[in-house]
Each structure stands twice: as C-alpha cells, then as structure tokens.
Amino acid sequence: MLTVLITGLATGMLFAAVALVYNVMYSTSKVLSVTTGHISMLGGVFGAYAISVLQLHWTLGLLAAVVAGGAFGALTELLAIRRVLNRSDEHLWLLSTLALATMVQQAAGLWWGTEPKPFPRLIPQDFGVGVMDQKFWLPIGMTLLMAIGLELFYKRTMYGKVFMAMSEDAFAAQARGISTDRIRLMSYVLSGALGGLAGFAAGQLTFAFFALGLTLTLNGFIALAVGGLGSNVGAILGGAALGLLNAYASYWFGGEYQQTIAVGLLMIVLLVKPEGLLGDRQVRPV
Amino acid sequence: MKSRFVQTTHALLMFTALVFGGSVLAADPIKIGWISSLTGALSSAALAENQGVQLAVDEINKNGGILGRQIELLTRDTSGDPTKAVNFAQQLAFSDKVHVVIGPVNSGEGLAAIPILARAGVPNIVIGSIDELIDPQKYPRAFRVINTNRQWISTANDYALKNLKKTKIAIIADTSGYGTASAKTATELLEKAGIKPVYSVLVDPNKTDLTDEMNKARAAGADIVMPWSAATGLLGRLLNARGDMGWRVPVVGHPALMAAQIRKLLNKPEYWESTFAAGYHSTTFGADGKLPQRTQQLVDKVRPKLGGGEIDVLFWWVAMGYDTVKVIEHAIKTSGSTDPVGIQKVLESTKDFKGVFATYSWSPTEHNGFPDSNMTVNSANTFKDGSFKSAPK
C-alpha cells in the first residue's frame, strides 16, 4: 500500500512541476501552451542521451536537459507566441503551440526512436530498496525545490518582481519601461529550463519516451486547473491530488479507467469552484 | 562529311532506340505492395521485416526476376493508423493495381485492410497474428505466414503447465487491443486445460511502476507470471518489479520479453534470468551452438545491411519478411502467371514449402501456414545476434 502512495506522489509531483511551468509561462504571456508537456519529455530524452549515449557525467546530463528545455522554451516563445499575441485572437496561440508540439514530438520520435529507452541511474543505489528508491524521491524533491525556488525568485529578485508586474498588468509594465518582449522570452526560457529539470528528475520513473508530451500536457493542466491558475502551492496540491487519485483508482479498479477518473476529478472541481482550489477569481474589466 | 543536321538526327535516333528499345524488351514488372508501419507503434518489427523484404526482392531481381519479370516493390507507411491502411489498401489494389500485397503489420490495421483486399480479389500475405485475420470463406486469397496468436499463447501455456509444472497463474496484459484480446484467449485456453488464473489484470502500457500488480499477484499465491503485451516499457518494468521485490517466479509469455530493448531497460542484467517466451526452432541455437543452416545463410546475407556488427533485432522478423517474398515467388512461378486465381490454387495446395522462418503448408480450408512443430520456448537472456537458446525442458 505504501508503494501506491509513493508512486502516486511521485507521478503527481511530475504533474505539479508541469503545472509550475504553465504558471510561469502564463504569468508573462497569459498563454497556456500545448508544448508544456513536451518540454519535460525533451529534458528526459536529452538527459538520457547525454548520460547513456555520450557517456557524460550526470551533472552534464542535467545541464543538457536544462539547456534543451530552455532552448525549446525560447523557440516556443519566438515562433509560436510572439507573432501571434499581437493579433488578440485566442485560437491562434492554441494552434501554433499545438503545431509546434506535434512537430517536436514527431522529430523526437524520428531521432530518438519510438520505443521507451532506459534512463540511467543517477545516484548509486541498490535496486531493492522499494519505496526509498530515488526514482520516486527525485521528482518529489525536485518539484518542491522548484516551487520554493520560484517563490524566492518572485519575492526576492528584481526579475521576479518584473515578472509579477507583467502578470498584473502588461501595459502598465510596458509604460514603466519594461521590455515586455524580452521579459516574456526570459520567462519562457526559465519555464523551459524548469520543465527540462523536471523531466530529467522523473526520467527513471517514466523512461525516456518520445510520446510523453501530450500526456504530461493534459495531466499537468489538470493539476493546474484543480490547484488554481497562478498559484504555485495550488499546483503542488493539484498535482498531488491527481497523482494519488490515479494511483489508488488504478490499484482498486484496474488501469482501464485511468483517464476517466483523472478527468472526472477535473470536471468536479471546475463545476464546484471554477478557479481551482487556490486560484484567484478571474475578474475582467469589460 | 555528313552535315550537322544528319549527324544530330542520327545520334537522336540511336538514343531514342536505346531508351525505348530497351523498355520494349523488358516485360511488365511484377508489382508487390507492402503495407508497413515504418513509423509509430511496432515500427521496430516493421523495420526489421522491411530489411527481409528488400533483401529478398533485390536478390530475386538480380537473378532475373520471377518468370523473367522484375519485381517492383511499392512500400507504403501507415504509421500504425488503420485509416491510412485502408486508404493504401484501396490505392494499391485499384490505382497501382498490384499483383500481391504483403501486410499490414499491425493486427488493428489488418482487421480493416484485409477485407478490402479480399473484396478486390488481390492475393494477400498476412503477417498479423490475431486469429480473426484469416478466414478461408471471407478472405479466400489471404494466406498467413506468421504464427497465430493462439500458437504463441498455447506454447507458453504448455511450457508453464507441462514443463515448469505451475498451476497458479497470474496474467498481466496491457490495455491495448492486442493485450485485451490476448488476455481473453489466454484465459480461455487455460480453462480448457482445467486451470483458472489466480490473478488477472489489464495495465496501461505506460504505467510507471508495476510493483502493485506484482504484489497482488504474489498475494494471490501465484507461482508464475504470464505477461501478454508487446509494449517493451511495460515488460521491462514488470521484470524490474519482480527483481526489486526479490520474488523468485518464472515469467513466461509474449516474444517481446526477449527483445533487445528489454535488456537496456532492466535495472540489473540478472533480472532477465528465469524469463522465457514463445520462440521458434528456426531462430534457436541447437545443442551444437549453431543455427539451422538456412537461418545462418540468411544471417550472413543480412548482416552487412544491418551495420555489419552484432544483430540486435529479433531475427525472426527479418526471416519472416524474407519468406513473404519467397512465398510469392513460389506461387507465381508454380502457377506460371500473376493471375490471382492461379496463385490462390497454388498456395492452397502448397505442402511443406521450405522458408527460412518456417516450413509452410496451406490447404483450401486452412490458410494459416505456420506449423506447430516450429514453435518452441526460448530463454530470454540467451539473446545473441537475433536468436536464442532453448529454454530448459
């Protein structure tokens, strides 16, 4: 039973990390990108590539994952978001990010292969330790670190405050001399780096698999919606809830209804409290 | 000195004669359609089979073709999408007017495409394993070269019950179409032998950890685990769970348990011990450490095409691909033409056609050509160069 709990928490924390990435992207661009899950997929794939294929030390593998994630984040912003935001048309960024997500998934499938490939052991540890296995604790620890890091970033650093300013009111920020384009690019690079990190940490759990992207996009989004858009603590709670629910439902009812249960959770929360557990009520001036 | 005009015309006429004269001499090519899934799910199998198909086609063409006609291979990639398989089946049958079709690879695509080829009357060499793909009444010109799913499952079951003498069976399959169908067939066959599985579960192929299912199987008193899934990720995790838990039970099941990728997914190489899967005599090393002669010949021919080093794909895929073309060659040569009626008659009366993968026999009422005698059980961790050693009796 303990395994169910820990597995659920670990996958839940991966979803929470994706939700954190959504949050960072959303704060500066008000866009929820379909490519969010794919960033983590790239982190896992590039990490595995660096360590297993290029035989580099795991710290370099970590760096590779972060750089790959950050680069893809920047690419998303430059290609799919920047030109499209000006047109004030909601569909377009959904489409452009969807297109980019498809492209990156196919490219990864062609380059890395369509079979899940192993992710290397990062810290020497015996395999029989059960619930203390690093494949569970790495994602949990990493996501908590990321959340704490983000909070410190927003509260204590200048750039963090600039991000918050942009999320409050982009025009006012621009009027105060903040280069919104550059800040947005930065936030996408940051969110990409975080996503890559999350994918790297969870690699031993998920294996390096090219098709992870869409699953993570959807589940990360459910974690985000349940926890509330804009709240990092909410993201963690939402992710944990989703992960645990998935694990226990799968344990008791078998794996066939997994998606149904995940979405069931989402629908219930959205019907009762549409802004999520800890989200702010979205009030829009008309 | 001939004028410029005459010289040029002369050259032009000679050139034209060479080009068109040449093509007039060559006969119409024999068109073989090959519906494959080179990208997407099960692509590793399709890619290996493709190697076999290409090799056979090149070999036959170099030796003058079939009945003096060269083979033209039309390859179509469906990426695992049944709608594309249907479209390509239509295209190959009606637009390209091929003489024979090989494939599709995936059973899901086959279920949709084979009826279409049957309606068009095009002879079809089937390489999907699900039982429903073959029916001499509904699909009179479809002949299967691969073993049936039933043959896989009953071989594994027999090994579990008769050789390993286990009676408490845990079945773990994935939620895909293949997994659900196989789990059902496996349970059915076990019940015929008087055994009811103590634990049976369907798992999402991407589930990250199988410790729970293995724990439940252990709690139910299972003394053997039989997985039915082609998803290497799932199988790798299952073996890891068994090893991490320290649970000493044999695992017997789908041939994918022996795939080379599994080796890389295991936490420790020892986890591959006590793992057996349905295999073939044609890709098993004998007591003398040698492969059957025909297999070894093909291995030597194919090796340079696969990089020259060790072969790290399941060799039976390559052998089977090679055989599909050889079967077509046999059918057309023996019937003397590409007339579908003739091909059907020849194949229906073929007995013991010696291929590399197996020795095939068909009859008017039996379109499954793979003999039970070629089935055996292999030990997974004896993988070498695409083939295996026999499992202990």
Added chain:
Amino acid sequence: MNSLTHTHKAWLLLGGLLIATLPGWAGDQYQLHLASLIAVYWILIAGLNMVVGFTGQLSIGHVGLLCIGSYAFAVLAGKSGWHPALALAASGVLGGVCGLALGLPSLRLPGFYFAMATMAFALIVNDLVLAQVDLTGGGIGLPGPLFPAPFDSPSGFYYLVSLLALGVTWLSWNLGRHMWGRALISIRDNPVAAQSVGVAVFRAKLTVFVFSGVTAGLAGAVFASLQSYITPDTFVFELSLFFFVCIIIGGRGSIIGPFIGTVVLTALPELVAPLAKLGNFFYGLLLLVVVLVVPEGIGRVFDIIRERLRPRVVHREPISPDLARLDRALKYKP
C-alpha cells in the same frame, strides 16, 4: 455571405456538377473511396465548423463523438440487426445527446480549459471502448455494416454520403446566413459585447455544439460503413486535430473555406505517400506556417491575390479646409 452573386452561383453550379458526376470521371475505385472519405469527413467538419469557425469554441475532442457514432452504428446495424437507415438516425441522435452531455459542463469554461476538457473527453471515450469488450469487441473492434441496395456499391455509397453532406452543408449555410450566424460570430469575436446586445450566449453555444454532435454521430455511422471495419486505433487524438486544422486552414466564418481545407488535407497525405516517415511532422509544420503567415486561412490568400490582380478602385475625396470661412471664424469676436 448574405446572398449569392451570379459568379458565386456559377461556381457552385459547376462544383455541384463535378461532384454529382464524380463516379464517372474518377480514375478508379481508390479515388472514389477517397472522395467518399472526404464527404464523410465533411459531414462532421461542417457541423464542427459552426462550433470552431463561427462560435469560436476550440473543440479538439470531436473524434470522441465520431467514435461514439461509429460504434453505435456498428452495434445497432450489425449485432442488433437494425435497419441501417434507422441505425444511422440513432447514431446521429446519440451523437447529439453526448454533445449535450459534454457541452453542458464544459462550455462555460474559458478557451484553453474547454479545449483540454474536449481532449480529455476523446481519451475517455477511447478508454471506455477498450474496456467494454462485450459491447464493442474491445481491441478487436467491430465490422462496419453495409447499407442496403442501391447504396451498397462504391458509387451508390458515394451518392449516399454526398447527399448527407449536401444536407448538412445546406443546414449550416442557413445557420450562418441568417441572424443566428451573425449572433454566433459575435460570440466568437467578443462574447461580452454579444451578451450586452442580448444574445443568449450559453444557449447559442450549446445548441451549436449539440448540432455538431449530431453531425459527428452521422459521420461516424457512414465512416464505419466506409471503412468496413472499425477498431479503437482509428479514433486517435490526431484525427481530432486533423478536423480542427481543416477548419482553421480553410478560414473561420466561411463554409467553402473549410470544405476546400478538408479536400486538400485529405488528399495531401495520399499524394505524399512515398514520403512516409515525415508525414506527421510536415503536417505540424504546415499548420504552423499557416497560423503564422495566413491565420485567416486559405480563403484570405485568394483575397490577397484578387487584390493584387484587380485592386479595388478607391475614390479619392480630398478634404481641403475652407480657409476663408476659417478666417472669419477665428476673427469673430462675440
């Protein structure tokens, strides 16, 4: 868009003639099959166009409704032995009901949330189909029953789906043409303004969504018959994406645009069949390029070309100040 000009009518007549006589001039049965497939897809897309193109709701899960329609038809007309026409109607109704069930909770959600909800719906349908083995055959799938004569031959079937497609197109054209259509477009462009003018936003969205559910159900039924065999593998998320892209590439707010989009995108993979591996990648690339360069869709490209060839004559009316009067006004001291 309100009324047809003579040129429009002429084009439509020509197109109609081509479509009606297609079995005659199509090269072979494969091309006829492709044409029937386009018609089947168009039945669904015409309805979806109302939702995505007109009302602006980003539904990317309609493959779930197609799946429901297909299985309903296969089970009712196949296993239960209903008459195919009755099964067809029942599939449409079931599609509508499921559209209602999906739309009621989801349509209140903002854009991305709604999109994700529809995507999750498609995945749930897939789960359920695989799990309910006794009903749907699970992974093995079900055979797709044929319609009775005269629709059981390829050309007969083609006429059946063309008629259905025509009917659906006429319905959606009427919807778009009258005030209803204007209301829908206003919801897409600015829901708040629409509401302030008295448009019943939620009711409009829901009605249109149910309509798209009905068309999806109908499309699913004929799809099952066309494919002659359906398995859960057919109804993947990428298909939903395909429908969505047809509409966007064709241009929102029009009907002929998405139709051309459907024709082009269905025929394209067949033309580049030899390029096998890179198929889906180029698909995504095409979508990205269209979104970045001509987001209004292909229709816009035609407009741009027309502008270049025959620029609209702009009447110049120079506005010059009346200086004398200005002088007097300035000098005027009350």
